[in-house]
Amino acid sequence: MKKVVKFGGSSLASAEQFRKVGKIILAEDSRRYVVPSAPGKRYTGDTKVTDMLYQCYYAAANGEDFDGQIKQIKARYNEIIGGLNLKLSLDKEFETIAENFKNKAGSDYAASRGEYLNGILMAAFIGYPFVDSAEVIRFNKDGEFDAETTDRLLKEKLKDMPKAVIPGFYGAYEDGKIKTFSRGGSDVTGSIVARAVEADLYENWTDVSGFLVTDPRLIEDPVTIDVITYKELRELSYMGATVLHEDAIFPVRKAGIPINIKNTNRPGDKGTMIVASTCHKPDYTITxxxxxxxxxxxxxxxxxxxxxxxxxxxxxxxxxxxxxxxxxxxxxxxxxxxxxxxxxxxxxxxxxxxxxxxxxxxxxxxxxxxxxxxxxxxxxxxxxxxxxxxxxxxxxxxxxxxxxxxxxxxxxxxxxxxxxxxxxxxxxxxxxxxxxxxx
Amino acid sequence: MKKVVKFGGSSLASAEQFRKVGKIILAEDSRRYVVPSAPGKRYTGDTKVTDMLYQCYYAAANGEDFDGQIKQIKARYNEIIGGLNLKLSLDKEFETIAENFKNKAGSDYAASRGEYLNGILMAAFIGYPFVDSAEVIRFNKDGEFDAETTDRLLKEKLKDMPKAVIPGFYGAYEDGKIKTFSRGGSDVTGSIVARAVEADLYENWTDVSGFLVTDPRLIEDPVTIDVITYKELRELSYMGATVLHEDAIFPVRKAGIPINIKNTNRPGDKGTMIVASTCHKPDYTITxxxxxxxxxxxxxxxxxxxxxxxxxxxxxxxxxxxxxxxxxxxxxxxxxxxxxxxxxxxxxxxxxxxxxxxxxxxxxxxxxxxxxxxxxxxxxxxxxxxxxxxxxxxxxxxxxxxxxxxxxxxxxxxxxxxxxxxxxxxxxxxxxxxxxxxx
The missing domain is CATH 3.30.2130.10 (VC0802-like)
Structure with missing residues (x-):
């Protein structure tokens, strides 16, 4: 059994959330490849690290002073590091980032640092090796995702790595310049990694216990879908349901790998299983x-x-x-x-x-x-x-x-x-x- | 109030049926233009006069003796004439027909004689003048119905005739050669006449009390539709319901003249009214x-x-x-x-x-x-x-x-x-x- 596990921003917003995630990963030896997002909001009104990075970068690119902003970002990570009692310093990484910001490395580069840093943090926390996605996720000259090369690079890199942390959301051109996915974010990375390592399951951990039968803005507290096929999901998503982005599903769908949407805050919930086909009898006639x-x-x-x-x-x-x-x-x-x-x-x-x-x-x-x-x-x-x-x-x-x-x-x-x-x-x-x- | 009344073959199969028809026509002074079919079957297994005419003509055209056959046809008419105590002889007409059969006047000519003779009979019976449809229903050189010329000819002919019998099913080319309608038969004639005389109503008398909600071969004794729109009729007929042929409806539909399907054997029944549009509340949600x-x-x-x-x-x-x-x-x-x-x-x-x-x-x-x-x-x-x-x-x-x-x-x-x-x-x-x- 080989699982790729992706964690969303809210699952990694604080030390407390990290602890839950660590527990989840280590609970099953099969959770071998971990794809983290950047730290999300800790509370309503909080700012996501990715948005802080964007703002900071624009200040830097405009020649303004961004020292205070970068310190705030660093503080977010240090809060988590401290909360987890880790012996880890991101000083060197932040120096490089500041340097690259000054040299206008691009907004994609800026945005991607949230995942990059969180990947390093996660690797240190759970003791898995860190793989920079810039090395293994490849975009072609036209800025399109290069599935074939990526698949090859990932296979080569992970061949002798039974476990690893691979940050979501970004990859790089052949010359090393960072590029982020325009749609689907870290979900896409998890899906790509799952296909490359031929995972048995792609676990997508978030802050809900799966997909809901209908829009919670219209129906109070709708029930969760236990099993849904890719086709049903595609239909619901086409008709406006907010679910995984098409681009995030395509790689695993093509490989026939099921996706399990799980809730970091309620890991005991079964969540929603997304499968190619199933003889599972649903609880309700409608999905x-x-x-x-x-x-x-x-x-x-x-x-x-x-x-x-x-x-x-x-x-x-x-x-x-x-x-x-x-x-x-x-x-x-x-x-x-x-x-x-x-x-x-x-x-x-x-x-x-x-x-x-x-x-x-x-x-x-x-x-x-x-x-x-x-x-x-x-x-x-x-x-x-x-x-x-x-x-x-x-x-x-x-x-x-x-x-x-x-x-x-x-x-x-x-x-x-x-x-x-x-x-x-x-x-x-x-x-x-x-x-x-x-x- | 001006009505065109068309009677189907079963309504004119015998003297008894003719009497019912005569009573119907004379009951309302507005029933001014009468379009008869040829005599139909008197009983299950009987032969329609039109079919007898076809057979007779093929014998004649093949040089066979058809004397016996023509006598049988004559006998059908004489049976009606006798039953109605009419002083009418069709001897001259049958001589002409026999002559034309020998000269291969065409199967259209042959088939049309059923209506032609029945028209003469009907005219004598109810005391209306007879108009040969060959004079007023016109086909062009390509054998297509010529609506414009027909309309003009009918208007001219009927201008000073407040009442008339005009046999159904046929018309003629400009040179007088007889041609029958390929689809819709006498129903088409009635519809064409109704439009030309600007009738208020086209009564189509048959042996059923209107259209049925569904196929009586599938549902025992289905209820009758009281009012149906042209559109609904067209839809049901497109989907296989046996109703009036499209060609038979088109002229009156275009002129906005309603059609009333009535039962000669139960003239008191309201039948089915076919209308362009209506505020009539139907008995059932479905038509x-x-x-x-x-x-x-x-x-x-x-x-x-x-x-x-x-x-x-x-x-x-x-x-x-x-x-x-x-x-x-x-x-x-x-x-x-x-x-x-x-x-x-x-x-x-x-x-x-x-x-x-x-x-x-x-x-x-x-x-x-x-x-x-x-x-x-x-x-x-x-x-x-x-x-x-x-x-x-x-x-x-x-x-x-x-x-x-x-x-x-x-x-x-x-x-x-x-x-x-x-x-x-x-x-x-x-x-x-x-x-x-x-x-």
């Missing part, structure tokens, strides 16, 4: 509910449109011409709606409508804005008959008017269009029927 | 249920397809290249299904699949056949919340697996994909929940 406001439906009616070969293609082409991607194309008989993002559509509205008019000469053409889309996702929906009935009964009961329904043959997601103002009500109704009333 | 078997879904999955501009257009183009029109495009997130007719798709299957593979390089491409589509149609669905809930609960209860759902913003039809084998069960479940249990 998650997500949604977004701000869609618009362009409704087209034309007698006999179904038998007009090329009709749909011509309509879609008008959207394509204006660079607008469509979300859904629900259709009846002689009617067809194109659902697109309102913000993308608005400025090109008249061009698209005129184009459709010219291209297919519809009997009726209408734009209906302020629509929200709700996605109900769940691999168990396919085998649980009546899911659609429960959803639409619940919505009717909640007086939500269903503007659109789309369920393809995959049978594990249903997309429902409602008015923007019914959005919260719709999500609550669906959550209640599948989760609350089932308890 | 009708129809459906067809034999569809296939081509399921496509690809990560991030929604943000790939042109994805849908490229997919549809592959179907267009092979001349296949699509029925529906239900989509989830990263999934898209194209629903097409199985018979159209089967022979081009591999070309389409290879084309899609080349065009969009999907992660997953699968064909799922033997799907049936069920259309639930009803203008009242929009204002009745919970319709979708009732449909899908009913289907779940009936153990029908829902393969696809499509409801566009028109909100008055929902298309449901089920397995072919669940088709009848699905229609029954939906009928029962909206009609049976509501009683």
């Amino acid at each position: 998650g509910i997500a949604g977004k406001k701000g869609f618009v439906a362009i409704n087209i009616e034309k007698d006999m449109m179904n038998s007009e070969i090329g009709f749909g293609r011509k309509v879609l082409e008008e959207f394509e011409k204006q660079g607008i991607s469509f979300e859904h194309i629900p259709s009846g008989i002689d009617t067809m709606s194109i659902v697109v993002h309102q913000d993308e559509f608005e400025e090109k509205e008249q061009q698209v409508l005129a184009g459709i008019q010219r291209a297919v000469n519809p009997d009726y053409l209408e734009v209906e804005g302020d629509m929200a889309l709700v996605a109900v996702v769940g691999r168990a929906m396919k085998s649980n008959r009546g899911t659609a009935g429960r959803i639409f009964s619940a919505l009717a009961h909640a007086n939500v008017n269903v503007k659109m329904i789309d369920q393809g043959s995959s049978e594990w997601n249903i997309i429902i269009g409602v008015r923007n103002e019914d959005f919260e009500k719709a999500i609550k109704a669906i959550y209640d029927i599948f989760v609350t009333t089932q308890l | 009708g249920i129809a459906g067809k078997k034999g569809f296939v879904a081509i399921n496509i999955e690809k990560d991030m397809m929604n943000s790939e501009i042109g994805f849908g257009r490229k997919v549809l183009e592959e179907f267009e290249k092979q001349g296949i029109s699509f029925e529906h495009i239900p989509s989830g997130i990263d999934t898209m299904s194209i629903v097409v007719h199985q018979d159209e798709f089967e022979e081009k299957e591999q070309q389409v699949l290879a084309g899609i593979q080349r065009a969009v390089n999907p992660d997953y491409l699968e064909v799922e056949g033997d799907m049936a589509l069920v259309a639930v149609v009803g203008r009242a669905m929009k204002s009745n919340r919970g319709t979708a809930g009732r449909i899908f609960s009913a289907l779940a209860h009936a153990n029908v697996n829902v393969k696809m759902i499509d409801q566009g913003s028109s909100e008055w039809n929902i298309i449901i994909g089920v397995r072919n084998e669940d088709f009848e069960k699905a229609i029954k479940a939906i009928y029962d929940i909206f009609v049976t249990t509501q009683l």
